Amino acid sequence: MTREAYAFVRDFAAEPARELCVDRHYLLCASAGVLRLEAQGQAWLLPPARAALIEAGRPIQVSIPSPVTTASVLFDPGFAPAPPAPLTVFDLNPLARALVGECSAWGDGEEPLPAYARTLFAALAAVTWRLAEQPSPVVVPAGRSPELRRALRLTEERLGGQVRFEELAAEVGLVPRSLARRFAEETGLTWQAVLRRMRVLRAIEELAAGDAPITRIAFSVGYTSLSAFNAAFLDLTGRTPTQYRASFRP
Template sequence: MASFLSRVDNNPSSVFIHHSKIEEHIPMHCHDKHQMSYVEGGVAFLNTKKKSYFFPARHFIWIPAGREHNVTSRTSVKMVHNIYFPKTLIPTNHKLQKHGGIFPVTNLLMEMIYYTENWNGDINKLQKKSNYEFMLALKNIVLDVAETPLPVVLPTTENEILRPILKYIHQNIEKPLNLEGIAYEFGQSSRTLSRLFQKNMEMSFLQYVKLTRIIKSMELLLQSELSITQIAFSCGYNSLSAFSYAFQQIVHRSPINFRKQNR
C-alpha cells in the first residue's frame, strides 16, 4: 500500500493533498475523507467492488469517504492529483456526502488544481491558513460543478462463470458478439447466460456489450488519431450512423464533440 495513504486520515480536520508524477498501483482501500482525483494526460478507471467508472481526460472523480476503491489506468499518465476533504467540509445534505461519480473539470477548476501542484500533505487553517482558504474555495467550485455525472458505469462481478466471459468480450470487442455465440463458446445455454447477466450485472448481455463498446470508443477518441469511422469499426459497429446513435444515447454528446471537448 502506498505510504501516503497512511497519512491521509492522521489529521481529521485537514485537507490532505498528494500529487504523483508516476502512476501508483494501489490495491482496494478506503479512508475517512472524501477523495477528489484528477488524472492529467491520460484516461483511467475508478473501480469499486461492484462497478467500474470510466474516467476520461478533463474529468475528475469523487469518491465518498468510506467507499472501498482503487484507480487504474490503461495508458501512461503525466500526473495524478489527489485531494482529500474532511467530511465536515461538505454540506450534510449534499449528494457528494454519499454518492461518487465522474464530473467535468472546468477551466477554472483545472487551473486551481494546477496551482496546488507544489503542495503536499496536510493543509489546515492553523498552520497554512491562506492555503486552507484556497482549498475551501476549490471545494466550493467542486460542489457547483458536481451536478451531472458522466453516465458511463460498467458493472463488475466475482461470479466465476461470468468473469472469463467478460474478459473475452473486452478482448474481442471489434468482433460480432451475440448471446447465442458467446453462450456456445463457454458451454452455457443462451437462457442461462442471459439470467446470469441479469442477476449478477443487473443489465442484459446486449446492454453490457453496448456499454463496453462505447467505453472502448471513448478511450480511442481521446488516445488515438483514428478517424470516427475507424473507431466505429474498431469497436464492433458496422456503420458510422449506428455508432454515432449509440454514443449519443449513452454519453449525450456526439463522438466528435466528445473528442473536441476532452482533448
Template sequence: MATISHAYHRVFDEPFEIERAFDADYLLYASTGTFVLDIGDRRWMLPPQRAALIARGTVIAVRSNGAATASSVLFGDREFEAPLPACRVFGLSDLARQMILHVMRWDTGRPSCDETANAFFKALASVAAGLAADEDETWLPKPQSPGMAVAVARMLEDLDRDLDFGSLAEASRLSERTLSRRFDAELGMSFRDFRHRARMVRAKEMLLAGREPITEIGLACGFESTSSFIKAFRTFAGATPRQYRVGKAG
C-alpha cells in the same frame, strides 16, 4: 485526528494496481493515461482529462494498464455540504483544472492554520461538487460469478464485432438460457444492453485517450457506419463524438 486538506501529484511509468480506502473525500484527476476504478459492484473508466470524486471510507481498487499521471486532492472534514456518492466521474472546466494544479503546492506538511489554503480547498470542493452533479457515465456493472466473468471478458475483447451469444455461453460453460438470466440478475441489464453500454464506454475512452479518427473508433466499437455510431453516441452521451472529444460534454 481530523484530516487537513492536501494534494499531491504522481507519475506512473508503468502499469500499477493499488487498493485502499481514504479517510477523506478524494478527488482523482487523470492528467494522462486511463485509470480503472473498481468500487463495489461497478467498474469505472477514468479517461485522460476526467476526474473522479470518491466518498471518504470507500474501498477502491485503482489500476492503469500503462504509463499515467494523476493529481490527487484529499479534502478535510466538512469541505462538502452533503455526503458524496461512492464515485462520480465527470468532466472538468478550465477553471477546475487550474484550481487542481494550484492546490498541488499544499501537501500533507502544510500548516492547518493557512487560511489561504483552507479557503482555496473549500472553493475547489464547491466547484468539484457542482461539476460532479453532471456525471459522465463511464461505468459498467461487474460480474459476480466466474462464468459471467468469463463471458464479459470475452465480450470486451471483441467489441468490434457481434459475437454469437452461443459462443459466449459455451466459453462460460453455461447454457444460453442460464447466461441470459445471469446478465439480468448480476448486471441488471440484458446482454444486448450491456454490450451497447460497453461500446459507448470504450468509445469515450478512445475519444479522450488518443487521436484516432471518429470513423475508426466507431468501427472498433462495432458500428458498421460512422452515421450509426454518431447517432448512438449522441443518444448515450448527449453530445456527438467530436463534441465530447473537445470537451463540450461534461
C-alpha cells in the same frame, strides 16, 4: 498533524488492478491518459477532464491501461462533508479545473494551510461536490457471479470483432437463456446494452489516447457504421465523439 487538505500531481506507469483505500475524501483527476475504476459491482473509465470523487475509507480497484498523469486532492472528513455517493465519476467544468490547478501548489505537510489556500480548497470541495450530484452515465457493471464476470471479460476482449452471445454462453458453461437471466439479475441490463456501453468506453479510451480518426476508432470497437457509432456515443454521453475529444483539451 497533516493538513486538512492537500494536492499532488503524479505520473504512473501502466499497471494491473490494485486496491486503493484512503482515510480522506479523494478527488482523483486524470490530466493525461486513462484510469479504470471498479467498486460496488460497477466499472468506470476516467479519461482527461473527468474526475472521480471517492468517500474516505471506501476501497476501490484501480487499473492503469497505459501511462497516466493524475492530479489528486485529498480532503480531511472534518474539513469537507461526505460526498453525495461513495464513488462518482463526473465531468469537470472550467472552474473546477482551474481550482484543481491552483490547489496543486499545496502538497502534504504539517504546517497549517494559509487562509487563501483554505478558501481555495473549500471552494473546490463546494464545486466538485455539486458536480458529483450529476455523475457520468457511462458505467459498466462488473458482475457478481464468476460466470457473469467471465462473460463480461470475454465480451470486453472481443469488442473489435464479432461477439456472439450464444458462443459466449457456451464458454462460461451456461445456456443462453440462463446467461441472459444473469445479466438481467446482476446488472439490470441486457447483454446488448452492456456491449454497447463497453464499446463506447473503449472508444473514450481511444479518443483520449491520441488523434486517431473517429472512423478508425468506430471500426476498432466493433462498429461497421460510423452513423451507428455516433448515435450510440451521443445517446450514452450526450455528446458526439468529436465534442467529447475536444472536452479533454480545454
